[in-house]
Amino acid sequence: MTTPPFDPPTAADIATVSAQLGRPARNVLGISARCVCGAPTVVATAPRLDDGTPFPTLYYLSHPAATAAMSDLEATQVMPEYQAMLADDAEVKAAYVAAHEQYIADREGIAVVDEIAGISAGGMPVRVKCLHALAAHALSAGPGVNPIGDLALARGDWSPLVCECIDYSLT
Template sequence: MTTPPFDPASERDIAIVSAQLGRPARNVIGIAARCVCGAPTVVSTAPRLADGTPFPTLYYLSHPAATAAMSFLEATQVMNEFNEMLGEDEELRAAYGRAHEAYLADRNSILVVPELENFSAGGMPVRVKCLHALAGHALAAGPGVNPIGDLALARSTWSPAVCECVVYPGIDE
């Protein structure tokens, strides 16, 4: 069994992710996507946390500018538009279903957690529930894997090609 591609997380990565989240990062198993400057953008989290809790979100969007952009889209009801598109577009619906299967395969390649069987993230495969999770998956997997994540990234004011990172005291000094 292979694992999805992600970089091992360094101590510096964990410190940055903790600063990005405003709390200690938990059970990080890798960095699935990075800013053009090299800072973490999407962290991969263990499917089962150290305390035994199942954790379905393998790809967790951590970059503050990216999370703000997804929050803005959610606040402006873009998820409703994407849900309507899913209802009307058979090809989009099929591609979204394949994104769900790809997500499950990635997570299961790390650890099969029976409690998470057929549960991916972001509402997949039938609805759009969390653009943060879907954008995180799109960034980790690359263009063309998660069509809703791709749409959210294209619609957002944030770009993975432009660094909007901050200097974190004690980390980047």
């Protein structure tokens, strides 16, 4: 198995992610996307947690400003619009299915967990369920991989190109 490309976490990364989440970070395998300042934005989490729990969400959005932006976007009721795109646009649907397959391949490159076989995140491949997960995947995989994640990032009130980080060493 091959591991998807992401930076292994440093002790400072784990401390930052823990502060971002407001709880201890757990089972972080790497940092799959960073703010322009270098702070973690998305963590890659083990497919099976230390306590044995299967964890399908490989790419987990940790950056507070990004998380808030996706929550705000979800509150606008945009998800039915994105869901309709999947039904009406064969190209978007095919790209979303491909994103789902890539997500599973990335996770299974780390470990195969039978209980979550075929499950990715965010409702893929047929639903739009969680923009946080889809944006995390889009940030980790890069533009053009997850069409709904890309749309959410483009439409949300946050940009990965503008630092909105808090200096957690001061808190």
